[in-house]
Amino acid sequence: MSENKATINLAGKSVEMPILDGTIGPSVVDIGKLLSQTGVFTFDPGFLSTASCESKITYIDGDEGILLHRGYPIEQLAENGDFLETCYLLLHGELPTAAEKADFDYRITRHTMIHEQMAIFYRGFRRDAHPMAVVCGVVGALSAFYHDSTDINDPYQRMVASMRLIAKMPTIAAMAYKYNVGQPFVYPKNDLDYASNFLNMCFAVPCEEYKVNPILARALDRIFILHADHEQNASTSTVRLAGSTGANPFACIAAGVAALWGPAHGGANEICLRMLEEIGTVDRIPEFIARAKDKNDPFRLMGFGHRVYKNYDPRAKIMQKTCHEVLSELGIKDDPLLDVAMELERIALSDEYFIERKLYPNVDFYSGITLKAMGFPLTMFTVLFAVARTVGWISQWQEMIEDPNQKIGRPRQLYTGPGSRDFIPISKR
Numbered sequence: 001m002s003e004n005k006a007t008i009n010l011a012g013k014s015v016e017m018p019i020l021d022g023t024i025g026p027s028v029v030d031i032g033k034l035l036s037q038t039g040v041f042t043f044d045p046g047f048l049s050t051a052s053c054e055s056k057i058t059y060i061d062g063d064e065g066i067l068l069h070r071g072y073p074i075e076q077l078a079e080n081g082d083f084l085e086t087c088y089l090l091l092h093g094e095l096p097t098a099a100e101k102a103d104f105d106y107r108i109t110r111h112t113m114i115h116e117q118m119a120i121f122y123r124g125f126r127r128d129a130h131p132m133a134v135v136c137g138v139v140g141a142l143s144a145f146y147h148d149s150t151d152i153n154d155p156y157q158r159m160v161a162s163m164r165l166i167a168k169m170p171t172i173a174a175m176a177y178k179y180n181v182g183q184p185f186v187y188p189k190n191d192l193d194y195a196s197n198f199l200n201m202c203f204a205v206p207c208e209e210y211k212v213n214p215i216l217a218r219a220l221d222r223i224f225i226l227h228a229d230h231e232q233n234a235s236t237s238t239v240r241l242a243g244s245t246g247a248n249p250f251a252c253i254a255a256g257v258a259a260l261w262g263p264a265h266g267g268a269n270e271i272c273l274r275m276l277e278e279i280g281t282v283d284r285i286p287e288f289i290a291r292a293k294d295k296n297d298p299f300r301l302m303g304f305g306h307r308v309y310k311n312y313d314p315r316a317k318i319m320q321k322t323c324h325e326v327l328s329e330l331g332i333k334d335d336p337l338l339d340v341a342m343e344l345e346r347i348a349l350s351d352e353y354f355i356e357r358k359l360y361p362n363v364d365f366y367s368g369i370t371l372k373a374m375g376f377p378l379t380m381f382t383v384l385f386a387v388a389r390t391v392g393w394i395s396q397w398q399e400m401i402e403d404p405n406q407k408i409g410r411p412r413q414l415y416t417g418p419g420s421r422d423f424i425p426i427s428k429r
Helices: 034-038 073-081 084-093 098-109 118-122 129-142 155-180 192-203 215-226 233-245 247-259 270-281 282-293 314-330 337-348 352-356 363-374 378-402
Strands: 006-012 013-020 058-061 066-069
Touching: 006 034, 006 247, 006 337, 013 034, 066 073, 066 247, 066 314, 066 378, 073 215, 073 314, 084 098, 084 192, 084 378, 098 155, 098 192, 098 337, 118 129, 118 155, 129 155, 129 247, 155 192, 155 247, 192 215, 215 314, 215 363, 215 378, 233 247, 233 378, 247 378, 270 282, 270 337, 270 363, 282 337, 282 363, 314 337, 314 363, 337 363
Parallel strands: none
Antiparallel strands: 006 013, 058 066
């Protein structure tokens, strides 16, 4: 804690509030006693200037384009490690030793199957249901199948639930995809790594052999790393808020899935691809660039710029490289949508309008292109985001449960409705 204090003057009364310092990043003013000492509280729509918790997991500096997980730059994790290594780091705070990594991989791999009765559960959904709707429902239903890991006061059960969620989410997601396209479910295989196993469950069919392309598997693994956690975003805050009530972990993660589905959050890459479809061909790009620059036109170029990053999103740099690796590996040359995307990328990186406003292509722009090239339909984009983000949600949930200062979430409001008034009988209205 800093020795400095902030002084707030209200109606002639001076109140001192402690200033807290983090390891890195801005200091914060502790306003926990503001209401009791002054009778007022703060107004902060979207909580853009409010720290809702103390966390040791992820740090973002949007101005400098920095993203750290437990202190490690995202670039180093994505280039040098794999997704399960990042999972271990987020959960336990340190990178695993070789023995710890082998044990963690083994445990995750052998938790990938889901209860056989859950296959029946899928049949309750319409075939054309959005996969995110299916995943949200199935994840919430896990608490009905795994009663032995719902006691949030038991550290062992919390860890078992964490392992189960990380392990089973790819299986749940792949089954949602298979159900949607009318193909039989494919069981996980213990001899495949995390990303390869997911690709196999999505694209293998019983009637022929499917070989996972290692370039695509590595690309997907990197996508998972880049989306593993992103501090106190909307879905993570939702998980923490749900968890603060004492809800079981499966219910909390289902709440996170629901929040992620929004087009302003996890659905952004799907919306970005739909925008590319609207543009259609390269010759129409100037028309849409002009619309994007027109202040009176509501059209926005999706996939450019970021709410947090005022510099180049560090994840986008890695995703850009991964995207081009996938396109090169697959030899895709005649896809009009990808032609539009590549030309938009060129313009955004060279046009002064975009450069001055720091509207660089973001991670959603590149991940959407990459996933489409790999064969995933648009409706699966946010599902894959959920698969990756599960470890971040569960790590944040674990940290919240273990925080002695944690309280049930209860935001306040600035009430602007009618004042107190008496009820009028319906005969006199």
